[in-house]
Amino acid sequence: MKVDRDALISTIGKMKSEGFDYLLKITAVDYVDHVDSIYILRNFDTSKDEILEVTLDPADLWVPTIIGMHPSADWYERELCEMFGIAIKGRNASRLILEKWDGVDPPSRKSFAWYAPYKTIDDNK
Amino acid sequence: MTVTRINVGPVHPSTHGVIRLVVDLEGDTIVNVEPHIGFLHRGVEKLAESRMYMQIPPYMEKLDYVAPMSYNEAYVATVETAMGIQVSERSQYIRVILLELQRIASHLLSLGTLCNDIGQTFTAFMWAFKDRDIVLDLLQEATGSRMFYVNMRLGGLREDLPADFSEHTLNTMDYLEKRIPEYVAYLEKNPIFTERMKGIGVITRDEAKQLGVTGPVLRASGVNYDVRRSNAYYVYSKLHFTPKSLQDGDNFSRYKVRILEIQESVRLVKSALKALPEGNAKGMQVKLRSPNPVNRISVVNRELPKGECMMYMVADPQKPYRLSIRSPSFINLAAINHMAKGERFADLFGILGTLDIIMGCVDR
Numbered sequence: 001m002k003v004d005r006d007a008l009i010s011t012i013g014k015m016k017s018e019g020f021d022y023l024l025k026i027t028a029v030d031y032v033d034h035v036d037s038i039y040i041l042r043n044f045d046t047s048k049d050e051i052l053e054v055t056l057d058p059a060d061l062w063v064p065t066i067i068g069m070h071p072s073a074d075w076y077e078r079e080l081c082e083m084f085g086i087a088i089k090g091r092n093a094s095r096l097i098l099e100k101w102d103g104v105d106p107p108s109r110k111s112f113a114w115y116a117p118y119k120t121i122d123d124n125k
Numbered sequence: 126m127t128v129t130r131i132n133v134g135p136v137h138p139s140t141h142g143v144i145r146l147v148v149d150l151e152g153d154t155i156v157n158v159e160p161h162i163g164f165l166h167r168g169v170e171k172l173a174e175s176r177m178y179m180q181i182p183p184y185m186e187k188l189d190y191v192a193p194m195s196y197n198e199a200y201v202a203t204v205e206t207a208m209g210i211q212v213s214e215r216s217q218y219i220r221v222i223l224l225e226l227q228r229i230a231s232h233l234l235s236l237g238t239l240c241n242d243i244g245q246t247f248t249a250f251m252w253a254f255k256d257r258d259i260v261l262d263l264l265q266e267a268t269g270s271r272m273f274y275v276n277m278r279l280g281g282l283r284e285d286l287p288a289d290f291s292e293h294t295l296n297t298m299d300y301l302e303k304r305i306p307e308y309v310a311y312l313e314k315n316p317i318f319t320e321r322m323k324g325i326g327v328i329t330r331d332e333a334k335q336l337g338v339t340g341p342v343l344r345a346s347g348v349n350y351d352v353r354r355s356n357a358y359y360v361y362s363k364l365h366f367t368p369k370s371l372q373d374g375d376n377f378s379r380y381k382v383r384i385l386e387i388q389e390s391v392r393l394v395k396s397a398l399k400a401l402p403e404g405n406a407k408g409m410q411v412k413l414r415s416p417n418p419v420n421r422i423s424v425v426n427r428e429l430p431k432g433e434c435m436m437y438m439v440a441d442p443q444k445p446y447r448l449s450i451r452s453p454s455f456i457n458l459a460a461i462n463h464m465a466k467g468e469r470f471a472d473l474f475g476i477l478g479t480l481d482i483i484m485g486c487v488d489r
Contacts, residue, residue, distance in 0.1 A: 022334050027449040029439050038437065038449075040424075044334070044348060047355040051424070072337025075459045098163040098488060107171055 003052045009064050011052065012039065016069055019043040020050055023066075026076035028084045030110045037063050037086060056086065065090035083108035126151045131470075134161075142484025146461075146473070153470045158462045162455075165488040173448040178204050178415045179279070181445070186273045188452065189486040192231040192430045194264075194274045195224060196486075199427040201277040202358070203436040203448075206425055207418040208279065215404035216281035217359040222294070222397045223267060223276075225390040226260055229301070231430035231481075232383045232390075233257040236308070239380060239478035243321045249312060256304060263294050278408025279415065285406040291398050298391045305388055312380075322377035326464040326476035329374055336460040339453045340432020341382040342480060346374035352428035364396050376472075379479035417442045429453055431481055454486035 003011050020041040029036045039052040054063060063080075065088045067073045077088045078097040085106035105112045134145035143164040149157040169188060173181050185200040186193035198220060205212065212220070237253030239245075261271045267286055268276040276283045312318045328338065333346035343350060351368030353361040369385035371378040409415075418440035425436045432453025439447040457480045464476050 023337050024433075025435055025437070025449070025451040027437060027451075029447045029449075040435070040437075040451075044350050047350070049424075049426075070337070071335050072456060072459065075455065096163070098166045107168060112171070 001050060001052055003054050005054050005056065005063060008039075008052070008054055009066065009069075012041070012066055012069055015041055015050065019045050020048075023070040023072045023076075024049065026066075026073060026080055028080055028086060028108070030084065030108065032058075032110050034058065035061060035084065035086065035109075037080065037084075039066070061085060062087040062089050064088075067091055082106065085109060128156055133473075142482070142487075144458075144482075144484055144487075148465075148470065148473065150470055155465045155468050155470060155473060158465045158473065160458055160461060162458065162484070162487050165484045167489070169489045170448050170450060173445050175444070177413055177444050179411045179413075181448075182275050182277065183273065186275060187485060188450070188489060189231075189429065189431065189454075189483050190272070191234050191483055192227045193272065194227045194268075194276070195231075195427065195429040196434065197275060197277050198224060199425060199429065199434050199436055201279065202427065203423050203425040203438050204415075204418075205279055206423040207420050207438060207440040208416050209419045210280045210409075210416070212280055212359075212408075213404055213406065214360075214402050215285075215406045216408065218397050218401045219282055219286060219406050220277070221359050221361065221364070222286075222394050222401075223264065225393045225397070226263055226294075228430045229387050229390050229394075230257045230260040230264070232387050233260070235383060235430075235478075235481040236380070239475070239481075240312070240318075242474040242478035243318070245312070245315070245318050245321075249308065252308065252311075256301065259297055259300070263290070263297060266290055266293060278411065281406050281408030283408070291401070294394060294398060298395050301387070301391050305384060305391075309384060319377065321472065321475050322380060322479075323375060324373075325376045325468060325472050326479065327373070327375045328460065328464060330372075332463065333374065336463055337456045338432075338460050339456060340428070340430075341386065342379055342432065342457050342460070344368060344370040345378035345382045347372045352426050352433055356426055358427070360397070360400075361393075363400070364393050366393060376475050376479045379481075383481070414443065431483065431486060432457060450489055452486045452489055454480075454482040454484075455489075458482045458487050 020043045022042040024040040024042050027038050035056045037054045041050050080086050081088050082096055083106055129150045131148045145161040147159045169184050182197050185196045188196045233253045233256055237250045240249035265271045267290055268274040328346045330347040333343050333348055349368055349370040353366050354368050369382055371382055423438050427434050435451035437449040438445050465473050
């Protein structure tokens with residue numbers, strides 16, 4: 001389900017009241033022209049998962065924090081901030097969690113400078 | 126009272142991998158625990174973006190080196206979903222048998238190291254490792270390896286089960302069925318064990334949901350959710366799998382859920398072996414070039430021994446565009462501050478032991 005960034009907090013709040021009260025994961029995908037921030041929520045009563053996608057402009061990378069509604073978002077948001085350079089508004093999530101270096105490029109972005117980008121057999125043709 | 130800060134680690138404070146805990150204490154009561162992770166971070170998600178589909182399973186196995194096959198299967202199932210590949214019925218049964226054997230081995234290791242952590246050395250530790258070894262013998266017989274198996278192939282397995290496997294496994298399962306009550310009798314009648322387990326590190330049902338904990342930790346707090354039933358895959362529903370849950374949410378419940386799960390896994394392995402159908406279990410041969418994916422995004426949930434793993438894969442032809450792994454240990458470890466607050470410093474390691482974290486899985 002696509003969600004607007006401004007409506008993220010209200011959507012997650014509404015879903016929580018409808019039983020989607022377990023946060024499974026926050027992650028992101030860098031599609032180069034845009035970045036999708038992905039929230040996966042679960043309803044234990046119906047065993048249903050709902051995937052929320054928030055499309056972000058790479059020049060304006062931020063999402064609001066949902067830590068007030070889902071405390072389990074803490075480490076996921078820190079990971080998002082570190083790996084994708086997505087700022088988390090409403091809290092300080094900038095402390096590094098997985099990496100111990102202060103790199104310029106967020107490592108999970110496609111722009112990250114690889115030592116040797118791998119090519120498939122098709123690319124080599 | 127003044128607050129004392131103690132640094133635990135970054136060598137392993139118990140036996141689960143490299144982690145550093147900064148603990149604030151008032152006397153010997155814990156005020157705050159801050160885990161520092163990332164010492165084993167290898168960037169597996171990023172590495173996966175640079176390898177072709179069937180070059181990735183060996184990396185997946187190194188995520189959880191105590192139950193490598195579970196991660197391998199979760200990844201291969203994600204690729205199968207992306208490519209729309211069906212798994213033959215015999216392969217499904219064999220996968221369930223091997224995965225449950227892997228779960229027994231993982232839970233036994235967890236039990237052994239837990240007893241080590243809380244000073245319940247040395248009997249239970251030796252028992253658990255000896256019994257785990259017997260289960261590893263079975264996995265070696267089936268796959269040729271004791272630690273890293275890489276035996277999952279698209280649509281099946283690398284090879285079918287050997288001729289005597291069924292008999293050996295049934296014998297071992299009979300042995301474990303008699304053996305597990307011995308663990309229970311030995312541990313639960315022992316005040317050193319029970320006093321350090323009961324009422325320690327409590328998470329209530331609501332807190333468990335809020336903290337996002339998963340697997341045995343979640344089920345010990347009264348949330349009866351297991352992917353094997355609620356979102357059943359393979360033949361779990363045919364084998365009438367029933368999840369095990371308890372209500373108290375303390376160290377003891379988490380230990381007990383794992384014991385009950387070992388017993389359920391033993392039952393599952395026996396029923397799966399008895400119902401094992403004839404047919405072809407061999408999957409596709411590994412070639413560098415695999416079929417092109419038909420689904421751009423695939424999401425697969427699996428119940429690993431440590432908890433629920435979710436793989437979110439965006440597929441490109443021949444290699445993943447993005448692979449995101451929801452590791453169960455990562456989110457379970459995040460709850461440690463909540464669980465340890467107000468407990469004694471010595472109980473921190475019991476709590477860490479019942480969380481059953483593996484740092485390779487936390488750090489990815």
